[in-house]
Amino acid sequence: MYSVCKVCSGMSKQSYLLAIGLVLISVCLGAEINLQSGFYSADTGNETTFLSKNRLDAEFTISPFVQLKIGSKAETSDFTIDSFPQNRWMNNYMAVSYGGEILKAEAGYRNILFGASQNMQLYPRWNPVTDFRRNAQHQVMLNLDAEYAGFVIDGYVATKNLLANPIEYTYDFVTDTNVPNMLPSKSHDELYAGAGIAFQLHPSITLGGGYGHKQSNFTDSDVYSSSEYFLYSQAEHKLSPSSRISGSINWKHINGEAIRDEARNNLLSSIRYQQSFGFGLNGFVSFMNDICSDDQVKQVWLVSNYIRSHLQYHFGYDPVGASYLLAGAVIVPEKESETWFVESNMHLIGNVYGNTGYSYRKNLENYYQIKLSYFFNHFSECYLQSFVKDLAGNKDLQSYYGLGVSIRL
Amino acid sequence: MRCKIILIILSLLVMLSGFACKKAVWVEYKIDRNSCNGCGECIRVCPNDAVYLDSDGKAVIDQTKCTQCAKCVVVCPNKAIY
Ligand code: SF4
Numbered sequence: 182m183y184s185v186c187k188v189c190s191g192m193s194k195q196s197y198l199l200a201i202g203l204v205l206i207s208v209c210l211g212a213e214i215n216l217q218s219g220f221y222s223a224d225t226g227n228e229t230t231f232l233s234k235n236r237l238d239a240e241f242t243i244s245p246f247v248q249l250k251i252g253s254k255a256e257t258s259d260f261t262i263d264s265f266p267q268n269r270w271m272n273n274y275m276a277v278s279y280g281g282e283i284l285k286a287e288a289g290y291r292n293i294l295f296g297a298s299q300n301m302q303l304y305p306r307w308n309p310v311t312d313f314r315r316n317a318q319h320q321v322m323l324n325l326d327a328e329y330a331g332f333v334i335d336g337y338v339a340t341k342n343l344l345a346n347p348i349e350y351t352y353d354f355v356t357d358t359n360v361p362n363m364l365p366s367k368s369h370d371e372l373y374a375g376a377g378i379a380f381q382l383h384p385s386i387t388l389g390g391g392y393g394h395k396q397s398n399f400t401d402s403d404v405y406s407s408s409e410y411f412l413y414s415q416a417e418h419k420l421s422p423s424s425r426i427s428g429s430i431n432w433k434h435i436n437g438e439a440i441r442d443e444a445r446n447n448l449l450s451s452i453r454y455q456q457s458f459g460f461g462l463n464g465f466v467s468f469m470n471d472i473c474s475d476d477q478v479k480q481v482w483l484v485s486n487y488i489r490s491h492l493q494y495h496f497g498y499d500p501v502g503a504s505y506l507l508a509g510a511v512i513v514p515e516k517e518s519e520t521w522f523v524e525s526n527m528h529l530i531g532n533v534y535g536n537t538g539y540s541y542r543k544n545l546e547n548y549y550q551i552k553l554s555y556f557f558n559h560f561s562e563c564y565l566q567s568f569v570k571d572l573a574g575n576k577d578l579q580s581y582y583g584l585g586v587s588i589r590l
Numbered sequence: 591m592r593c594k595i596i597l598i599i600l601s602l603l604v605m606l607s608g609f610a611c612k613k614a615v616w617v618e619y620k621i622d623r624n625s626c627n628g629c630g631e632c633i634r635v636c637p638n639d640a641v642y643l644d645s646d647g648k649a650v651i652d653q654t655k656c657t658q659c660a661k662c663v664v665v666c667p668n669k670a671i672y
């Protein structure tokens with residue numbers, strides 16, 4: 182059995198204060214706000230528990246060139262994901278961006294608070310006597326873009342800090358056991374920095390390249406540091422008023438102790454074809470190919486092919502155009518991965534819409550969803566929702582039944 | 591016209607490379623940026639802190655830390671990890 186109080190107590194007070202603070206800032210600034218909140222009863226086979234999903238997105242235009250973006254997402258549940266449970270989780274984001282004619286800049290801060298502290302699997306290889314449990318991730322980012330005479334120059338710096346609690350085990354010969362000792366929190370830092378340049382050869386052809394570096398102090402060695410050079414070209418062409426084709430080729434050379442020799446040169450190519458058939462029917466098919474080789478190009482390896490296709494039909498009877506039927510597939514033959522999905526959103530009566538969906542992922546899961554929404558206006562709704570996951574290799578279904586509200590202020 | 595020719599050559603190259611190479615004996619996971627909406631579910635389940643959101647709010651897998659456990663593949667609501 183569950184209770185709302187039990188759920189509320191799961192999230193730390195600081196997280197709630199942060200979320201309330203973000204809402205207040207957004208309201209005070211008169212920002213355009215999107216609020217979503219859903220509460221679900223979750224039956225995970227062994228137990229019935231509770232899942233709460235909340236989300237805030239706000240955008241505020243300070244001046245014609247300056248914008249403030251705020252985002253917050255919180256989830257609380259007693260339900261645990263597989264063997265690495267993160268049943269309480271919060272993701273907050275705040276950024277200020279400047280968009281001038283020549284210069285564009287964005288400075289942002291993001292944090293992820295992991296409510297359930299779990300062991301990270303990364304370390305045993307390097308440090309077999311210590312477990313690290315992650316608590317929070319903080320990220321600060323700065324991006325600059327300058328556009329001049331057909332050239333775009335961009336640069337970025339980002340720091341990522343992961344706070345983890347180390348637990349060191351010492352062997353006690355008397356009791357023949359490993360005794361855990363909690364050590365003070367340890368900060369694992371990563372610094373990402375890079376710069377690139379792109380040139381528009383033709384209104385629909387872009388060529389570019391750049392350099393990126395990551396410095397990591399994770400294990401008091403350079404094992405997770407890396408650097409990369411890249412070159413790319415992108416092209417897009419309108420074949421007819423109703424069809425468009427685009428493609429890109431990205432070559433990347435990565436250096437780093439943890440990168441396998443065979444994967445140092447990476448070539449990712451993609452092609453996407455979009456077609457509108459008329460009468461509300463449109464779709465696309467995209468194909469990506471990922472190959473790599475070592476420095477001497479002794480052997481070229483196929484990492485994966487990725488094929489994705491969507492076909493969508495919009496029903497003409499709905500005056501706001503929100504009724505549709507969507508079907509699609511994602512296939513990655515090298516990983517024996519296959520996903521098929523279908524979704525429909527239908528205007529039923531008055532302001533009521535019904536949404537149903539099904540997806541099949543080979544050897545992973547079957548997913549079913551049904552949702553009934555009542556719209557107060559174009560962007561605000563309250564809904565009843567149910568989704569069921571039938572995970573491969575798990576005899577119990579995971580079923581969720583809930584209600585929620587989504588409001589734009 | 592120039593663009594059309596480039597795209598045709600690109601398509602042929604992609605198709606050729608897709609079938610001409612030897613299949614890798616290891617696995618590497620990547621993210622389709624066009625399909626990622628930055629929801630962060632993959633970061634939440636990754637046991638190796640190997641995923642982060644870049645400046646465009648799109649998830650990126652750090653190949654130096656990824657151990658190919660595929661937990662992120664299962665939870666991605668947009669089937670964007672391959
Ligand atoms: S495959 Fe596993 S280790 Fe790699 S990014 Fe996904 S969850 Fe993390």
Ligand code: SF4
Pocket residue numbers: 621625626627628629630631632633648649665666667668669670671
């Ligand atoms: S789970 Fe999928 S959609 Fe969400 S951030 Fe990760 S890759 Fe993107």
